[in-house]
Amino acid sequence: MFIEIGHFAVILALVLSVVGIVSPVLGLKTNRPDWVRIGRQAVTLNFFLVSIGMAAMIYSFLTNDYSVRYVAATSNSKLPIFYKVAGLWGGHEGSLLLWVWILTAYSTLVVWMHWRTQPVTMPYLVSVQSLIMFGFLAMIVFLSNPFERIFPVPLDGKDLNPLLQDPAMVVHPPMLYLGYVGFSIPFAFAMAALFSGRLGEEWIKVTQRWTLFAWMALTTGILMGGYWAYYELGWGGYWGWDPVENASFMPWLVGTAFLHSVMVQEKRKMFKVWNLFLIIVTFSLSLIGTFLVRSGVLSSVHSFATDPGRGLYILVFLSVMLALGFGTLIVRSGKLKSQIELDSIISKESAFLFNNLFFLVAAATVFLVTLYPLLIETLKTAKVSVGPPYYNAVFMPVALGLLLMMGIGPSIAWRKASTDNLKKNFLLPTLIAVIATVAAWLIGIRTVFGMAGALTVSFVASTIFIDFAKISALWARRHEINYLLAFYQAFTNNQRRYAGIVTHIGVLVMVVGIIASTVYQVEKVVPMRIGDTMQLKEYTIRMVGLHEVSGANWTAQEGLFEVYKGEELLTVLRPQKRLYPVSQTPTTEAALYTIHLGHVFLTMPEVGSDSVTVRGLINPLILLVWIGGGIMALGVILNIFRPRMKTP
């Protein structure tokens, strides 16, 4: 019964989304404010309706209602409650519902928060958001209906894919969607700006915090996915350049470019068309990401069931959105003329543009490579793969270039950087970077990747340090206070800028983690019996046992491994080879021991009758990858909740 109510609510939402598209525009054209307001109510009501749909689905999951096809496919009576709820986004139909729900929630928030202050743009925004809603709701209702019943009703569900039965996977998809869908807000504002002709800086100022939030959610979502891959897929890496990973990385790259280049428009009123272009690209890439995952165009670990009909629908919808976005930009941008005021090429304005160039080339590379196999298949009916060895050779240099820009950009002056400014800000960091690189060479870092890393990281780190030191000194002198307080005051006084720097610090920390854990990883795969030992750098690993254990919905072979450093017993690790009987899927559960921000990582890929295969890794400093991610998120939070700028 509940399911039918939910289903009906979602169908109603589809109808209302049409109202949401049409009525505000009609209201504007015919000058009837009531009609515009109807649009707002439609959006708000849609949030409640889709929420009812969500609630009905969750209810069916919790009550094990296997007459619902989707529940029967992604849940099981033995599944822990935690994962039953997560089952909602464990498959194609349900995750689509979550996508729309997040969209309606965002839209409702935006409409109520900005209705008074943005009366001119709001009607267009409502229309655009409703159009996106319509696209996804129509897909849910007609092609991917999670409310569908089956008959005969199965006795039990087929279970959630065991790989997804993991805390990180419970949070990863919602986070990712908060990011993807979050970009629809600046997108809708940009479209509204284009339609209404209000192409000033207003839309950028209004959407700034929304964009930051979406970016943070996307960043967190991607990193969580990485952490999941790290310990759940069992090969000890966190990023495999899988097409679906790439699909989330592309909007991230362009979104990051957008976050940077809007600052130029705010400060100097330049690059107006460029910023509109960037946000349209960012949101389009979010849609393309959704398309790639669901259409079966690319094979990947994450693909949902493939279905050309569904794929065709998404493609049509995608085409409509792309045509709308870029078409409007092309038609409307002729009227736009940025005031171009540039005093010198050596200035912050151009640093921002070069930053954008690097980000876009990075995004274009990922885009090209993700689609390249498809291109080759179409042109030559041959099959190619492009994997990690390629990215290490091509993407990494571009990424290092970006990193270097991160050192230059924040410290270079607006308008025109004098030689004095350059000397003051960059002479010392350059020296430090050179010294650090030589030092790296001397302590035995000989790989190109490692040395280039040492060079760029030390350069950027020292520019940041000098920046902080200078501003603290200035405030300490001026207000006659101690350095710590001065730093705090200086920081809060221009929190927008310094919160950004905090995010940059997070990036640096992450880069150190990435380089250390890739270049200095030690990895061994050996067969072992009880009593055998394996040496991993300074750690001795001794297998002491192998027994059966079981959980709520799985059984496992669990190995016992003592980890020694010299004579000292550090810990006992218990990697498992699990079997989820319902879906007959085996998984490898890694066991981790954290030491000095790194991991001793053990998995048992194969378990025989008397011997097991053990994969042992030392991943030095790998935790820095996620600590860095945390610092990046912290920087964004500080940015979103910044105090108003005071006059010193």
Added chain:
Amino acid sequence: MIKTWHFVLVIIIAGVLSLFYKGLWGDPRAIPTVLIGTQAPIVSGPEVRTGEMISTGRFQGKVILINFWASWCLECRTEHENLLALNRRFGSNPDFVMLGINYQDREEDARQYLQVNGSNFDHVRDLKGMISIDYGVYGVPETFVIDQKGVIRYKYVGPLVGQAYSYLTESVLQPLLERRPFPSS
């Protein structure tokens, strides 16, 4: 006013969309055929049921059909009857020999499979995956046809049923055995 970047943008977007469109109809399982026209690697190993060593070195100058299968492979079951029929039709020809290769399988399972489903030709166990890797096998079932000179002439991925079967018999095996020119694709 139309500018250059408008053109570039439209072309790129149109290109990407048409690529996606093409991609929708592509078969993600389509597999390239690289070995065709090259000298076939020699196959040798124990027969599944008798354990007797078999090597294709013995069959020089004959047309050899090699079929990779496994007991756990459901699609292999659908083509099994056709394989038996194939050997009934061509098996009497002294120029023809047929060989099954048991791929990634347990010996008991393979033996039982043959016992249940019957078989009228020999099957070699692929002990360490050497044979299937030598032939670049992506999955089972896969079928190869080798001509009298020992060159791989035809490869088919998937079960030999319906059109695939009649194409193999009429357009590949028959012409090869009669030493007629063989359609290249």
Added chain:
Amino acid sequence: MKKNTIIAIFPLILLAAVPLSQSMAATVQEERIDLQMRDIAKTLRCTICQNESIWESQAELAHQMREIIKERLIKGESPDQIRAYFLNRYGDYILLAPQKSGLNWLLWAGPFVLLAGGGLFLYRTLARWVVQAAEEKQEAPPPIDEHLRKRIEAELHSRED
């Protein structure tokens, strides 16, 4: 007698040392082969898996492929020869880093060409803007007096970067 015993034992010790050093050399050799095998395996795709190299994959086929790499390394084949062996059988699909030939240059050179071309384009555009801005400035009325300008600059300086 003693001397003789020592003299007699000495070659025996040496003899014992031979297999010992051999076995030590063997383990060193084995580790080297394992490392080489890993490097090669990481560049080959597990053809039956989804986006995994044969090093990462736990599939039986990947395991057998790793064994083949090892055997061929022991036989003295070079990594490129081994990759060629797999390439000839499975086609381009098995290489995780596409060959540097033909259309693949789009992948290998594309990003750098884009970076260089984009950089050049950007530099030229910026240079044009600078010239434009300078021209407009000349037409514009004379700026505020020097004293005020210095004060504003000092103020700006203290507020941010």
